Amino acid sequence: MECCDNDNNPSRRDVLAGAGITAAILAAPAVFANMAAAGTTAKVTLDASAAKTTISRHIYGHFAEHLGRCIYEGIWVGENSTIVNTRGIRNDVVEALKAINIPNLRWPGGCFADTYHWKDGIGPREKRPSIVNVHWGNVTENNHFGTHEFFDLCSMLNTEPYVCGNVGSGTVQEMAEWLEYITMPGDSPMSKLRKANGRDEPWPITYWAVGNENWGCGGRMRSQYYADEYRRYQSFCRHFGRKKLYKVACGWDKDEWNETLMRDAGTMMDGLSLHYYTSIRSRDKITNGSATQFTEADWFKTLRKALGIDAYIVRTKAIMDKYDPQKKVGMVMDEWGTWYDVEPGTNPGFLYQQNTLRDALVAGVTFNIFHAHADRMHMANIAQTINVLQAMALTDGAKMLLTPTYHVFEMFKVHQNATLIPATVESPAYSLDKNEIPQVSVSASKDKSGKVHISLCNLHHDTACEVSVELKGIPATKVTGRILTDEKITAYNTFDVPNALKPREFGDAKVEKGMLTVALPARSVVVLELA
Numbered sequence: 136m137e138c139c140d141n142d143n144n145p146s147r148r149d150v151l152a153g154a155g156i157t158a159a160i161l162a163a164p165a166v167f168a169n170m171a172a173a174g175t176t177a178k179v180t181l182d183a184s185a186a187k188t189t190i191s192r193h194i195y196g197h198f199a200e201h202l203g204r205c206i207y208e209g210i211w212v213g214e215n216s217t218i219v220n221t222r223g224i225r226n227d228v229v230e231a232l233k234a235i236n237i238p239n240l241r242w243p244g245g246c247f248a249d250t251y252h253w254k255d256g257i258g259p260r261e262k263r264p265s266i267v268n269v270h271w272g273n274v275t276e277n278n279h280f281g282t283h284e285f286f287d288l289c290s291m292l293n294t295e296p297y298v299c300g301n302v303g304s305g306t307v308q309e310m311a312e313w314l315e316y317i318t319m320p321g322d323s324p325m326s327k328l329r330k331a332n333g334r335d336e337p338w339p340i341t342y343w344a345v346g347n348e349n350w351g352c353g354g355r356m357r358s359q360y361y362a363d364e365y366r367r368y369q370s371f372c373r374h375f376g377r378k379k380l381y382k383v384a385c386g387w388d389k390d391e392w393n394e395t396l397m398r399d400a401g402t403m404m405d406g407l408s409l410h411y412y413t414s415i416r417s418r419d420k421i422t423n424g425s426a427t428q429f430t431e432a433d434w435f436k437t438l439r440k441a442l443g444i445d446a447y448i449v450r451t452k453a454i455m456d457k458y459d460p461q462k463k464v465g466m467v468m469d470e471w472g473t474w475y476d477v478e479p480g481t482n483p484g485f486l487y488q489q490n491t492l493r494d495a496l497v498a499g500v501t502f503n504i505f506h507a508h509a510d511r512m513h514m515a516n517i518a519q520t521i522n523v524l525q526a527m528a529l530t531d532g533a534k535m536l537l538t539p540t541y542h543v544f545e546m547f548k549v550h551q552n553a554t555l556i557p558a559t560v561e562s563p564a565y566s567l568d569k570n571e572i573p574q575v576s577v578s579a580s581k582d583k584s585g586k587v588h589i590s591l592c593n594l595h596h597d598t599a600c601e602v603s604v605e606l607k608g609i610p611a612t613k614v615t616g617r618i619l620t621d622e623k624i625t626a627y628n629t630f631d632v633p634n635a636l637k638p639r640e641f642g643d644a645k646v647e648k649g650m651l652t653v654a655l656p657a658r659s660v661v662v663l664e665l666a
C-alpha cells in the first residue's frame with residue numbers, strides 16, 4: 136500500500152502543523168483570508184467585476200483503478216451477470232455517475248498502472264491471461280476489463296478517458312504501441328490488431344499520464360532519473376490521428392523532485408500530477424482511524440488535514456511559476472481524498488471504506504480550494520470512484536448506495552466550467568486544543584447563463600454561523616439552495632437505509648439590497664443559486 140507504507144504522501148506529514156497553518160490561510164485569500172476571533176458570524180465579499188478565470192470542469196474528475204472492488208464488481212460484472220448491465224458494465228453505476236457529469240476518468244491506476252501490460256487486456260476475454268495484482272491484495276484478475284471495455288465505459292458516461300501508461304515495468308515501445316492501438320485511423324500493425332478485435336474506428340483521447348508515483352510504487356526512481364525517463368517516454372507518445380495529447384508527468388510532494396522535473400522537462404509536459412490523501416494516521420502508524428467511528432477531535436483533525444492541500448498547492452505553484460511563468464503547465468491533482476482503515480472484516484488490500492458527513496465536508500472544502508487555484512488547476516481526480524477510499528458509490532451484490540461525497544459532487548457540478556468570482560472571507564476560527572482552522576469555507580462562480588452559485592461549508596461540528604455576503608456587481612433578488620447535513624457528524628448511508636443522508640431544500644438564506652445572509656447550520660455543505 137504505497138500511500139501508507141512511507142511518509143512520502145503529504146497526508147503523512149503534518150502540513151498544517153504549528154506556524155504552517157497561518158501560512159496556509161494567508162496564502163489562499165479566496166478561501167480563508169483574515170480569520171477573525173472565534174464567533175458565529177462570517178463576512179464574505181464577492182466581486183463579480185474581478186471574475187475572469189474559468190473553473191475547469193476537469194477538477195471534478197474521477198479515478199478508477201484495478202484495486203479491490205472498484206473495477207471488478209463496482210463497474211464490471213460481465214455480460215452474464217444477474218446484475219443489470221450493458222455489455223458487462225453495471226447500469227446503476229453508469230446512471231449514478233452520469234448524473235454528476237463526470238468530466239474524465241483516470242485508469243487503470245495508480246500503482247496498478249505501472250505493472251499493467253495492456254496487451255493482456257485485449258482480444259477474446261476467455262483467452263486473456265490472468266495476472267496477479269501485486270499491489271492490491273495479491274489477488275488474481277482475469278483481465279476481462281481492458282482497453283475496449285474502458286473506452287466503452289467512457290462512452291457510456293460521456294466522459295473523457297485519462298489513461299496512465301506504464302513507465303515502472305513497461306517499455307517505451309509498449310507505451311507507444313498502446314497509443315497507436317487507441318488512436319491510429321489508417322493502416323498500421325496496431326490499428327490492424329484493434330480492428331481484428333472488433334473496433335474499426337480509433338477512440339478519442341486527449342489525457343495521457345507518463346507513469347504513476349514513479350518515486351514510489353512506480354519504480355522508486357530518483358528525480359533526475361525520472362525526469363530523463365519522462366523526456367524519453369513522452370517523445371514516443373504520439374496521437375496518430377494528429378490531435379494534441381495532454382501529457383502528464385509524475386510529480387511528488389517533495390519540492391526537489393518537482394523542481395528537477397519542471398527545470399528539465401517542464402517544456403515537454405502539459406500537466407504535473409500530484410497526489411494528496413487526507414488521513415489521520417496515529418503516531419505509531421498502526422491506524423488511519425475508522426471511517427465511521429470517530430470523535431469530534433478526529434473530525435477536527437481530518438478537516439485540518441484536508442485544508443492542508445492548500446499549502447501543498449501554493450508551494451508547488453511557486454515552483455511551477457518559476458519555470459513556467461506563463462502558466463502553460465497545469466496542476467493535475469489526480470489522486471485526492473480520505474484514507475481510513477478498511478471496514479472491519481474486509482481485505483486490507485482492497486481499501487474499502489464507508490463515507491460519512493465528514494467526507495462530504497472534506498470534498499466541499501477541497502473543491503472550494505481547487506476553485507481558488509483555478510488559474511493553475513487543470514484537473515483533479517477523486518480516489519476512487521466505486522468501493523475504494525473516498526468513493527461515490529458502494530456496492531453489495533446488486534445493491535448500490537450513493538455516498539455523502541457523491542452528493543457533494545452532484546451539488547457542486549454547477550461550478551463546472553463556470554467563471555470563478557473571487558471571494559474574500561473573514562471567518563470565525565474553529566479551535567480545538569491548540570489548533571485553529573477557519574469555520575467557514577466559501578467559493579462562488581458565474582455560469583454561462585449568468586447564474587451565480589455559492590458553495591459554503593461550515594466545518595464546525597456543533598456551532599452554526601451567520602454568514603453575510605456582500606454581492607458586488609451581482610444584481611440578485613432571489614436565492615434558492617440545497618443543504619447536506621445531519622444531526623450526527625458520523626451520519627452515513629447504509630444498504631438498508633441508503634438515503635439517510637442526501638441533500639434537501641435550504642430556506643435559511645435571503646437576499647436584500649445587494650446583501651445575502653445565510654444562517655449556515657453546523658457541519659453542513661450548502662450550495663446556493665442567485666437569480
Ligand code: AHR
Pocket residue numbers: 136137138200244245246247347348410470518519524
Ligand atoms: O489510490 C490508491 C493508491 O494510492 C494508488 O494506487 C497510488 O497511486 C497511491 O499511492
